[in-house]
Amino acid sequence: MTTSTAPIAARTATTATSKRALALPALLFLLIFIFPFVAGPHYVILMFSAMGYAIALLGLNLLFGYTGLLSLGHAMFLAIGAYTAGYMTSTRITNFELILLVAVAIGATVAVPIGLLCIRYVKIYFAMLTLAFSMLLYSFLFKFYHLTGGDEGIRIKVPSLTAWDLSGLDTLSVLTGPLYYYVFALLVLLTALMRCLTSSSLGLQLRAIRENQQKAEYLGVNVKRYRLVAFVIAAVYGVLGGVIIAIPVGLADPSSPIGFNRGISSSCCCSAATPIFWAHYWAQSYSFSFRISSCLSPNIGGSPLVSSS
């Protein structure tokens, strides 16, 4: 064992780079924190979408970036979050924590059976199946008028906080003040949690599954179980993002499973959520577009949907 010092030195170097990788997200969090002091209320309210999409994309990144499963139905969980917020506030349950908890419970409950079915497939088949479930939810929201309000949707009232008495404040000051920082704290917390999960044995095993499923199985990695775990965690993050995005909008409507999908793809490209997503992604250092092309191109009859770049 003459070489035991080399790997330890190598790992210290890795820790140093991960500290540098943390600098960008830390700076972004600082900017989000001081944002209400420098920007007008309209822009502050837009930040709810940015932070909501950031949370939803953290989940999608676990499923797509780490596990290699591209879900086109991630927006369905955002819609579940939005409708839960709408349904609860319209039945006079306005407590924000309770809304989040119930949304997580519903999201996870829906994600388990859908996940069990979808994770049996990979690549384009997984993508199409998740899209199918998303469209199914869209039809459900559209047709079940008495439950979902049909095309009119459900109104979402501004929620209340347990630890913060908001009774004297008008809607705008609640959104730009207490609720903004509440959501910000949630974003920081969920980012830290995701970092914890991805640097644990779960993250390593998910990446092993993404890289080579057969090899992972013969090294004792329970592929199906961890895929399901990733799917459910992604769903929970999606649901939380959905609640947050929908609150300043004040409406959950059936276009949300589709509209959120558009939102997700546009946030991947250009929205304010992107830096947070990319910073996290960049820290893991591999390319998003590469993953899209390698996920979709092979084994679909020689006609790649997305050309490799």
Next chain:
Amino acid sequence: MVVNVTLLQAQNVRKLYGGFCALDDVTLSINDGEHVSIIGPNGAGKTTLVNVLTGLVRPTAGNVTFKGHNVVNLGAVRLARLGMARSFQLVNIFPQLSVGETIAVAAISHLRHGERFFSSTARNRPVWEIVERVAAIFGFSGKLDQPAKILSQGDKKLLDVASAFALSPEIILLDEPTSGVSTADKSTIMRVLVQAARQMGIKAIIQIEHDMDIVFGYSNRIIAVHNGRILADGSPASIRARADVMATIVGRQRDHA
């Protein structure tokens, strides 16, 4: 008297691919302390045999048991837990994972740390102790942070084998560990494998091998396969004495002393 504990057993195994019979009525048992070489010409059924023994391929008839458990219904994950590991004929690695991470996947699985979702793997000392030990044996100590995809072809092959060893299995099945490697490097790899098996406490090695110098130099039991049937099964000396086996497998009769 030494009691030979049977680890892996195949009974009347038959495998049909459509009309083609890849394995026909194969019965064998692998015991503690054996280093088995499976030899045979191309298309004899060697890889199919290893695939059936490791549960990757379901036999058409017959059954395979590992430590009393039916391999067919067990699945790869539980086989790994029970103490069986394998490497593959073609390079089978995690391209974007580093060498250290690749071995760590096996170490995590061996230590049953797979469910530790909230503690950092980088700071998991037992895992990295195994990684460093295995890396030192296989000569990867200086390459732990290199992505597996930039390794040379020989090193990729060796990494596949090293990660299987990191499971600390009782039995390991290697599908041509020395293929695609220069003749000079083959004996180096074999020395590493034998040393690794001793250090990791591996009880039995099953290896598909084409190089007769390695077959007769390292194994203590040889199974000759031809047209899906076991042609001969015995010690190197007894195989060398079989003129028909030597003619079929080696292609010509010659003394491999």
